[in-house]
Amino acid sequence: MSTTIDSKYGSSPAEVKHADTAQHTSLTLVSRYASSPTEVKHMDTAQLRQAFLMEKLFEADHIHWTHTHYDRYLFGGVMPVKGPVVLETIDLLKASYFLERRELGMINVGGDGWVEVDGVKYELAFKEALYIGKGSKDIVFHSKHAQSPAKFYLNSTPAHHTYPTRKVSKKEGEVVTLGALETSNHRTINKLLVNSVLETCQLQMGMTELQPGSVWNTMPAHTHDRRMEVYFYFEVPEGQSVCHFMGQPHETRHIWMQNEQAVISPPWSVHSGAGTSNYTFIWGMAGENLDYGDMDHCKITDLR
Ligand SMILES: O=C(O)C(=O)C[C@H](O)C(=O)CO
Numbered sequence: 413m414s415t416t417i418d419s420k421y422g423s424s425p426a427e428v429k430h431a432d433t434a435q436h437t438s439l440t441l442v443s444r445y446a447s448s449p450t451e452v453k454h455m456d457t458a459q460l461r462q463a464f465l466m467e468k469l470f471e472a473d474h475i476h477w478t479h480t481h482y483d484r485y486l487f488g489g490v491m492p493v494k495g496p497v498v499l500e501t502i503d504l505l506k507a508s509y510f511l512e513r514r515e516l517g518m519i520n521v522g523g524d525g526w527v528e529v530d531g532v533k534y535e536l537a538f539k540e541a542l543y544i545g546k547g548s549k550d551i552v553f554h555s556k557h558a559q560s561p562a563k564f565y566l567n568s569t570p571a572h573h574t575y576p577t578r579k580v581s582k583k584e585g586e587v588v589t590l591g592a593l594e595t596s597n598h599r600t601i602n603k604l605l606v607n608s609v610l611e612t613c614q615l616q617m618g619m620t621e622l623q624p625g626s627v628w629n630t631m632p633a634h635t636h637d638r639r640m641e642v643y644f645y646f647e648v649p650e651g652q653s654v655c656h657f658m659g660q661p662h663e664t665r666h667i668w669m670q671n672e673q674a675v676i677s678p679p680w681s682v683h684s685g686a687g688t689s690n691y692t693f694i695w696g697m698a699g700e701n702l703d704y705g706d707m708d709h710c711k712i713t714d715l716r
């Protein structure tokens with residue numbers, strides 16, 4: 413076993429103590445406390461990045477997890493290279509197996525791979541999603557080719573009920589096209605693991621693809637006090653970046669993000685970005701309801 417605990421800003425070493433000798437999977441677990449708008453107002457760039465940004469999600473044969481204190485959302489990444497990687501429980505959960513009281517969603521952002529769920533094989537190609545219901549015990553991640561490994565971006569939330577495990581490809585999702593090239597926000601929203609497609613307890617995940625020439629996501633911006641959200645940016649071309657906006661609509665901050673990085677959005681915060689090129693991102697949410705459209709929109713000219 414190799415477990416690394418990051419106890420930087422937002423965590424206390426005692427809280428993340430993790431000494432489960434039964435584990436075999438190499439993993440990193442970081443905790444991020446919930447921050448209030450008042451606290452965030454006083455953060456400098458480094459503090460803001462430390463509290464909300466996750467810079468590294470993929471490392472060969474290793475699982476990177478972040479546990480946020482917003483709705484106990486867990487997000488991370490796994491990239492099997494030398495061999496399969498087993499999803500083992502983490503001490504933090506106080507559960508005998510990972511999905512004892514949780515559900516799990518994932519989208520593959522790498523090469524072809526598959527996930528074994530209690531002996532059943534689910535093949536996942538690039539941009540395909542898988543939902544795994546509460547109670548599944550043995551979960552193993554595989555890549556088809558070590559030279560182009562699968563990269564499973566993972567999101568997990570507490571769950572009270574078991575809903576069926578199901579793979580969802582882009583064509584099985586609900587597709588919505590929004591924005592226009594004239595306003596630099598022409599994009600395709602692929603709702604994959606959402607309640608119009610399948611049943612979940614509280615997890616919702618999907619993927620938004622910006623059209624060439626468009627750079628703005630989620631503009632007009634919104635908040636949803638009933639749900640938190642995590643954005644994971646990918647397909648950001650070499651040498652390009654995405655500037656992610658967060659904060660209350662009248663008190664915004666920005667975080668510069670690189671390819672394959674994730675950012676936490678508190679329920680009280682806008683979450684929107686502008687890239688120096690087009691790009692794709694995965695959104696994942698949890699909280700009070702499963703209504704994707706339950707958003708409080710902000711007037712563009714009211715943003716500060
Ligand atoms: O580009 C967008 O607009 C989005 O993708 C919005 C996200 O899906 C979202 O924030 C859902 O609450």
Ligand SMILES: [Zn+2]
Pocket residue numbers: 634635636641683
């Ligand atoms: Zn949102």
